[in-house]
Amino acid sequence: MKYFWKLVYNIFLFPVIYLLAVILALFNWKIRTGLIGRLRTYSELKKEFPQRNRDRLVYWFHVASHGEFEQVKPILAGLKEIEPDCYCIVSFFSPSGYNNVEDEHIDCKIYLPLDFPWNCRRVLRRTRPHKLIFAEYDVWPNLVWSAEKLKIHTTLFAARLQKKSAKGWPFLRSFYSQVYGTINSIYTVGERDHIAVKRILPRKSKSIIRVLGNPRYDRVKDLADQFTIDRTKSVLQRPKGIIAGSIWPEDEMVILEPLTDLVKNGKEAFLYWVPHEPKGKFIDKTVRQFQQLNLESVLMSECGLTPPNGEQVLIVDHVGILAELYWKGRIAYVGGGFSTGVHNVMEPAIARLPVIFGPKFHNSDAAEALIEAGGGFPTSNSVQFSQTLNELVTNDEKFLQASLAATSVIHDNIGSATRVVRGIIRD
Structure with missing residues (x-):
């Protein structure tokens, strides 16, 4: 089933998403800025990693925008306190996040790379993160699948599934089952989210699922x-x-x-x-x-x-x-x-x-x-x-x-x- 959804996503779904983004970029400056930033991501990473990473302890965090970064901020601080020599990459989907976030614990700030399989594999091979960590909901299939192929541990924290989430719809549920089922560790906000996530995972999924809460509370404090x-x-x-x-x-x-x-x-x-x-x-x-x-x-x-x-x-x-x-x-x-x-x-x-x-x-x-x-x-x-x-x-x-x-x-x-x-x- 995963092979089927990989074909559907890579031959039809993502190419259509990309084409729409290119068209909309002509009229919307936010989409245009984000698209240009994504096209430059690999060259930005090559500056930080002239050679493929072999010895740095790298953690790669991905967030959708500025609001979601508020969840990552206390995690970065805690991680740097325990492992001060670690190198933290933070990628953003939205220009509002990329342009407005400045943090002393970010070593490298980039736009999310375009979710083509070849592109995901090359950025992951270049950076070789110890762990690839997603915040809340902005999970990109090829980035997850490529990490699995390269044996890179993936984590999703502050995970939530709303009652009416499209991820629970019968047809889409099968697709998201193959995405979320590939993630190694999933930390949900609450017990209801824990149950909802388990429902969409494949029966034989080996994902670790824990209820660990929402770090945004710590940030607000x-x-x-x-x-x-x-x-x-x-x-x-x-x-x-x-x-x-x-x-x-x-x-x-x-x-x-x-x-x-x-x-x-x-x-x-x-x-x-x-x-x-x-x-x-x-x-x-x-x-x-x-x-x-x-x-x-x-x-x-x-x-x-x-x-x-x-x-x-x-x-x-x-x-x-x-x-x-x-x-x-x-x-x-x-x-x-x-x-x-x-x-x-x-x-x-x-x-x-x-x-x-x-x-x-x-x-x-x-x-x-x-x-x-x-x-x-x-x-x-x-x-x-x-x-x-x-x-x-x-x-x-x-x-x-x-x-x-x-x-x-x-x-x-x-x-x-x-x-x-x-x-x-x-x-």
């Missing part, structure tokens, strides 16, 4: 340690700031009117507004929008992170600021839940904020855990959002219960990074 002064304050001592983070147009349609009503009606509440693309035309559009709503707004670039002085809205026009910003408010709405899937809910949770988000949250194990604990609140429409928001603003008891539940979810899940590092070294 490390980031929170930077905000020592804010952490010592009671959450009730903070200004009544509502932080709307990573907002997409689909989120805006649901939350903007209730938030506007809340801010206009007093209650000492004000709004931090963070668009998903906090730059250029998106910021200009946001400024005009709040002007039309008769709300006074100010850009973060003009006043910093201090609470607005007379203004009702602070518009964030800078990237990478949310982790710190959450410590300035009381309640968070995290975007993406009405479009591609909810964004990072861990950062507001560790800042002791009750977290509200849209109905598409099953991509996030943390969102599911927050709901179960009482610190997260999914919403499907403006009416439901307004009710949840007003209850948290006006009911201190309800607010404090949700605040404690949210931060407890993070602290209860810390330690995964250490377990994953041990697994990588020992398995």
Whole structure:
């Protein structure tokens, strides 16, 4: 069966994917940048490895983008602490990851090589990694199959399979069974994921499967340690700031009117507004929008992170600021839940904020855990959002219960990074 799927993937599936990427690259700069980067990957590796690697202890990590790298970051630090002389390659699929990630523990940063079998074999022969490690979901078949052929150990950590994942569909399940069944070690986020992964593996699979959690919790805790002064304050001592983070147009349609009503009606509440693309035309559009709503707004670039002085809205026009910003408010709405899937809910949770988000949250194990604990609140429409928001603003008891539940979810899940590092070294 594996031979059949290799033929299908290499003769039909990946060539079609590549052709589509070439066509779309003419119109989309992100796809174009990524494609050019992938075409240069082998030459970049030849600079780092003039000869085939024979003596370096190399670990190759692959992540999809910037968000997934947050899971890898504590793993890299832990690995370097135990094996300081190891050489760490990190490959990215997305330009947003490649262009924005800088880390002292990365020895070589590259784009994911194109997933043609001959290309995968030559990059693996050149680098000869001790282990090839994938984060969460971005697993590429020929890279895995080539590693197996070259007897290179493969690991997938923070593995999750959503209930409605296409990987569980009858026809595709057979394909993914041959991919995941080739991976030597699979570390899942939770028990449900452990069961789901076992279901798609071949019956005779020799893959090691362990439940080791999500290292992103450790990363969020490390980031929170930077905000020592804010952490010592009671959450009730903070200004009544509502932080709307990573907002997409689909989120805006649901939350903007209730938030506007809340801010206009007093209650000492004000709004931090963070668009998903906090730059250029998106910021200009946001400024005009709040002007039309008769709300006074100010850009973060003009006043910093201090609470607005007379203004009702602070518009964030800078990237990478949310982790710190959450410590300035009381309640968070995290975007993406009405479009591609909810964004990072861990950062507001560790800042002791009750977290509200849209109905598409099953991509996030943390969102599911927050709901179960009482610190997260999914919403499907403006009416439901307004009710949840007003209850948290006006009911201190309800607010404090949700605040404690949210931060407890993070602290209860810390330690995964250490377990994953041990697994990588020992398995």
